Amino acid sequence: MSQAYPHSSARAVIIGGSMAGMLAAAAIKDQVKTVEIIEAHDLPEGSAPRVGVPQAVHIHLLQSGGLSAIESLLPGTIDQLLAAGAHRIPVTTNMVVYSPEGWYRRWQRTTHHLMAASRDLTDHIVRERVLKDPRVNVRRRTKVVGLLGNRRQITGVRIHEAGQAETELPADLVIDASGRASRTPTWLAELGVVGLAEDHIDSGLVYASRMYRAPVPNRNWPVISVQADSRLPGPASAGGILPIEGDRWHVSLMGAPGGHPTRDADAFERFARTLRHPVIADLLENAQPLTDVTVTHSTANRRYYYERLKVWPEGLVALGDSVAAFNPLYGHGISVIAQGALALRDLLGDGLAPGLARRAQRMIARPVDVAWALAIGQDIHFSTTTGKRPNVADRLLQRYVSRLSLTATGSFRVATALTDVLTLEAPPTSLLRPSVVLSALVGPLRPQLAGPQFTPEELSLMNEKHELP
Incomplete structure (x- = not known):
């Protein structure tokens, strides 16, 4: 029978030195004796790319729901990000x-x-803060090749360090934070845990990104976003400009099959001009490219429903992309990870009590549920999407959300209700509150804007830099 371990004696192993791995370490380090992070590659020094994070070259936003979770796990992170040049x-x-x-x-x-x-800066600051704790150690260039234990209790992992024979590493808690390449479904099946449900929904969007030197002062510069419209004929496309540290603009363009962006640097800004509005292309005209164009095809939504399994072994928790990976278009990945890690920390307050792993998996699923509903609720309506097609209920929901979005263009009440959900501060069901439904029925209270809304100061800067009429 499982027993509760006192905080002073429990040993934890985390598979992967990812953002999920670091936030998992932050969540448990005060509740266990030691944390051993097993990382297949080297970890970078400073703000540099980490191997195995293809999405890192594309724009990343930390939603307020995730940002507050990270601050709770690692107090002072917000101030350190701002001091390093991040933009609030x-x-x-x-x-x-x-x-x-x-x-x-x-x-x-x-x-x-x-x-x-930049993702590199965010990773660096979180990693630095976590690894300052002497209880947290990283084994680099080491792979986890299997789980120890049985279908009722995981007791550690088998590891393979480069140039060495396989060895066993005992643990009272194993956390899988290995990302999209997670082997937990296979390992569970080998232990006799079967019946795992999975969803894989792919809109086919491809991302192309590059960095630019901002042609205007970057501090307090707005985020620019041209969203895709699944109702339009032809391949969907979208794009965004994110002001980041170092007086740079991080620019990502997205296109569906039949209209993918490419690595061709000369075609990057031409593609931006094909979006539903040319504002991004106009802004890039006098911006200086700093990097080549990087393309990523890994944008599918994939989810494992671990919380639904009839049997779940004690001592095992999955977190982050190991549970659910989202289309980066919606900017929820890191925030979902942080909220899951925070839930894990709160559950660990009484130590590794029996049933904790199952409870943790169910708690981790809650923010996943929200982000999954938001991503799938959009992606299934693209004509190129595989894995699921919209049914009557999906189409009715899309019409309601579209009505909310239209109302939000001229209603602060509905704009706030939408952003409450999009920033992961409220569940999607909050959009069904009577006051929100009534506002949606009334519609926007102000006329629609004819074009992008820039402040007089921003227009002055653009006119000066771009020599606009």
Whole structure:
């Protein structure tokens, strides 16, 4: 029978030195004696790319729901990010967003903040703060090749260090944070845990990204976003500009099959001009490219429903992309990981009690549920999507969300309700509150904007730099 371990004696192993792995370490380090992170590659020094993170070259936003979770796990992270040049973006005050229903207003009443920085910087600051703790150790160039134990209790992992024979590493808690390449489904099946449900939904979007030197002062510059509209004929496309540290713009363009962006640097800005509005292409005209174009095809949504299994072994928890990986278009990945790690920390307050692993898996599934509903609710409507097609209920929901989005272009109440959900501060069911439904029925209270809403100061800067009429 499983027993509860006192905090002073429990040993934990984390598979993967990813963002999920580091936040998992932050969540458990005060509740166990030692944390051993098993990482297949070297970890970079400073703000540099980490091997095995193809999405790192594309724009990343930390939603307020995830940002507050990281701050709770690692107090002082927000200040350190800001000191390193990250941008705290007030929602929607510093956002120029072209939704399928029109331009969102830049309301001066701020309800949330996003954090904009390169993925490399965010990874570096989180990793640095976690690894300062002497209880946390990293075994680099080492792979986990299997689990120890049985279908009822995991007791450790088998590891293979480069140039060495396989060895066993005992643990009271094993956390899989190995990402999209997770082998936990295979290992569970080998132990006799079967019946795992999985979803794989792929819109086929391809990302192309590059860095630019901002042609205008970057501090307080807005996020620029031209969203895809699944109702339009032809391949869907979208794009965004994110102000990040080092006076740079991080630019990502996305296109569906039949209209993919490419690695051709000369074609990058031409592709930007094919989006639903040319604002991104216009802004890039006098920006200086700093990097080549990087393309990524790994944008599918994939989820394992571990929380539904009838049998779940004690001592095993999966977190992050090992549970669910999302289309990066919606910017929820890191925030979902952080909220899951925070739930794990809260559950560990009484030590590794019997049933903790199953409870943790169910708690981790809650923020996943929200982000999954948001991503799938959009992706299934693209004509190129495989894995699921919209049914009548999906189409009705899309019509309601479209009505909310239209209303949000001219209603602060509905804009706030939407951003509450999009920033992972509220569940999608909050959009069904009577006050929100009534506002949606009434529609926008202000006329739609004819174009992107820039402040007089921003227009002055652009006119000066771009020599616009």
